[in-house]
Amino acid sequence: MDIIVNSLSHCYGSTEVLRDISLDIPAGRVVCLVGPSGCGKSTLLRFIGGLECPSKGEVLQVGNPPKGSLNPLTFVFQDFALLPWRTVQGNISLVLEDHGIRGAAARDIIGDTLARTKLSDFADALPKQLSGGMKQRVAIARALAVKPAVMLLDEPLSALDAQTRELLMDDLVSLWTRQPFTAVYVTHNLAEAVRLGHKVVVLSRRPGRLREIVEIDTPLADRAAGDAELEKVQKQLWNLMRDEARAADEELVDV
Amino acid sequence: MSDVATQVPARRAVEYRGGGFAPSPRRWVGFMVFAVVILLAEWGTRAGWISPLTLPKPSDVLVTFQDLYATGLLFKHLGPSLSRLFIGALIGVSLGVTVGVLIGLFSYVRSGMVPVVAAIFPIPKIALLPLFVIWFGIGEGSKYALIAFGTFTPTVVATYGAVDNVDRTLIRMGQSFGLPWLSIVRKIILPGAMPGILSGLRISLAIAIILLVAAEMLGAEHGIGAYILEAGSLYDLERLFAGVVILSLLGVLVSAAIGLVENRLLSWRV
Numbered sequence: 001m002d003i004i005v006n007s008l009s010h011c012y013g014s015t016e017v018l019r020d021i022s023l024d025i026p027a028g029r030v031v032c033l034v035g036p037s038g039c040g041k042s043t044l045l046r047f048i049g050g051l052e053c054p055s056k057g058e059v060l061q062v063g064n065p066p067k068g069s070l071n072p073l074t075f076v077f078q079d080f081a082l083l084p085w086r087t088v089q090g091n092i093s094l095v096l097e098d099h100g101i102r103g104a105a106a107r108d109i110i111g112d113t114l115a116r117t118k119l120s121d122f123a124d125a126l127p128k129q130l131s132g133g134m135k136q137r138v139a140i141a142r143a144l145a146v147k148p149a150v151m152l153l154d155e156p157l158s159a160l161d162a163q164t165r166e167l168l169m170d171d172l173v174s175l176w177t178r179q180p181f182t183a184v185y186v187t188h189n190l191a192e193a194v195r196l197g198h199k200v201v202v203l204s205r206r207p208g209r210l211r212e213i214v215e216i217d218t219p220l221a222d223r224a225a226g227d228a229e230l231e232k233v234q235k236q237l238w239n240l241m242r243d244e245a246r247a248a249d250e251e252l253v254d255v
Numbered sequence: 256m257s258d259v260a261t262q263v264p265a266r267r268a269v270e271y272r273g274g275g276f277a278p279s280p281r282r283w284v285g286f287m288v289f290a291v292v293i294l295l296a297e298w299g300t301r302a303g304w305i306s307p308l309t310l311p312k313p314s315d316v317l318v319t320f321q322d323l324y325a326t327g328l329l330f331k332h333l334g335p336s337l338s339r340l341f342i343g344a345l346i347g348v349s350l351g352v353t354v355g356v357l358i359g360l361f362s363y364v365r366s367g368m369v370p371v372v373a374a375i376f377p378i379p380k381i382a383l384l385p386l387f388v389i390w391f392g393i394g395e396g397s398k399y400a401l402i403a404f405g406t407f408t409p410t411v412v413a414t415y416g417a418v419d420n421v422d423r424t425l426i427r428m429g430q431s432f433g434l435p436w437l438s439i440v441r442k443i444i445l446p447g448a449m450p451g452i453l454s455g456l457r458i459s460l461a462i463a464i465i466l467l468v469a470a471e472m473l474g475a476e477h478g479i480g481a482y483i484l485e486a487g488s489l490y491d492l493e494r495l496f497a498g499v500v501i502l503s504l505l506g507v508l509v510s511a512a513i514g515l516v517e518n519r520l521l522s523w524r525v
């Protein structure tokens with residue numbers, strides 16, 4: 001299933017947040033969204049996931065989600081959004097119960113997703129007993145449990161320290177290599193963008209417009225840290241972003 | 256050599272200054288406070304610097320209490336009181352939680368009910384007892400109504416405040432996974448509001464005990480309130496105090512019961 005964003009614009013009251021965004025998200029690819037703070041990345045992601053309606057333009061699904069997908073458009077939130085009163089497996093079963101998946105069938109799915117996110121030993125732990133990195137892995141396990149057609153990740157690693165982030169990026173790459181999924185990945189971190197993205201979309205400062213789309217052809221599994229090609233792309237992205245940030249700064253001075 | 260040794264700078268442990276600001280339960284302290292107060296009263300009444308007209312001797316109160324127990328009168332009074340408390344509070348709290356959740360969920364209910372609740376909250380419910388007697392009869396009905404009405408308003412206010420405070424990101428999460436409306440309410444909003452509802456319950460139930468006594472004073476044959484009223488009109492201070500002690504014990508028990516429920520239901524809290 002592909003997603004097409006069709007000349008989408010949005011205003012909150014008198015603030016224009018997004019202007020004329022057109023974008024396609026092909027199946028099985030990871031699209032990274034980068035841009036200066038407040039440019040509307042999270043807002044765009046909410047439109048793609050159907051949590052809000054844009055004032056102009058539309059988001060289209062092309063084709064049907066694969067059979068067995070319980071929740072085609074699935075979010076992974078920056079602040080994890082785990083229910084603190086449910087255990088790790090309870091949090092995953094939450095998203096299965098309403099599809100009538102209980103008992104043995106649920107245990108199979110939960111066991112499988114926990115194994116894939118290396119959490120099997122923590123099935124009965126409460127969120128308060130877990131570290132930040134583990135909580136985010138639970139959130140990823142929960143997202144995998146509903147067999148999403150498209151994963152929408154809003155700065156999923158921002159709340160974590162550099163080492164944990166590195167490890168979770170490796171986890172995401174190995175999850176993708178084993179079974180390619182489609183994803184829109186919002187981030188501030190250009191290193192994350194060049195490590196995980198097949199396509200990096202740079203938005204301008206508010207109102208967010210498409211500034212540049214950078215394709216990266218190196219397969220995800222082959223992207224090692226210190227790869228010269230990737231460094232070059234990261235540098236290029238950084239230059240784009242720096243110009244935006246500088247312009248945003250000057251705008252403030254003008255006011 | 257010994258000169259050099261004395262010049263080694265002195266070492267001492269770093270001063271600890273991280274304590275305090277974290278009250279933790281000390282079970283025996285509560286009992287001690289009660290024991291000291293009772294012993295003081297006993298000593299005073301025996302020694303004579305508290306006149307028997309001011310305060311009965313605690314040991315006499317205990318004897319009265321034993322009589323009450325031995326004659327079976329205790330349960331004759333406690334039984335009806337407990338059932339009134341239970342039924343009245345059950346009606347008030349369940350209606351209150353329901354209305355509170357509805358106010359928390361629906362704009363129209365909120366706009367319609369919040370002013371109504373604000374209007375009836377400050378009415379002293381005891382003033383309405385004659386009205387309830389006309390509506391529900393002199394029997395149990397008016398007493399249930401009074402207790403239910405008194406527990407209803409604080410429960411509503413606590414509940415909709417608690418629902419408002421449920422983490423919005425969790426509700427967003429539920430929607431993003433396509434959970435049906437009812438599941439979001441049952442599995443996210445209600446458990447998330449539980450801490451606030453339970454702390455509201457502490458207040459509601461204390462109010463229920465106060466109203467129970469008031470209702471029983473204004474027309475009941477049996478019940479702790481009736482017992483206290485009778486003792487009071489005869490200036491029988493021992494019996495009056497025996498009744499008051501029962502009420503205090505009831506309050507402590509209710510509060511302890513809520514504490515137990517909190518420990519069970521809210522163990523997930525950080």
Ligand SMILES: Nc1ncnc2c1ncn2[C@@H]1O[C@H](COP(=O)(O)OP(=O)(O)OP(=O)(O)O)[C@@H](O)[C@H]1O
Nearest residue numbers: 012017035036037038039040041042043044188206
């Ligand atoms: N519900 C809302 N009502 C009004 N304004 C909003 C709302 N949500 C976001 N905004 C505004 O829209 C703009 C874009 O917000 P958004 O959260 O999408 O930015 P972002 O790119 O995700 O920023 P960050 O990188 O800091 O997360 C901001 O200026 C914000 O103030």
Ligand SMILES: [Mg+2]
Nearest residue numbers: 041042043154
């Ligand atoms: Mg954001």
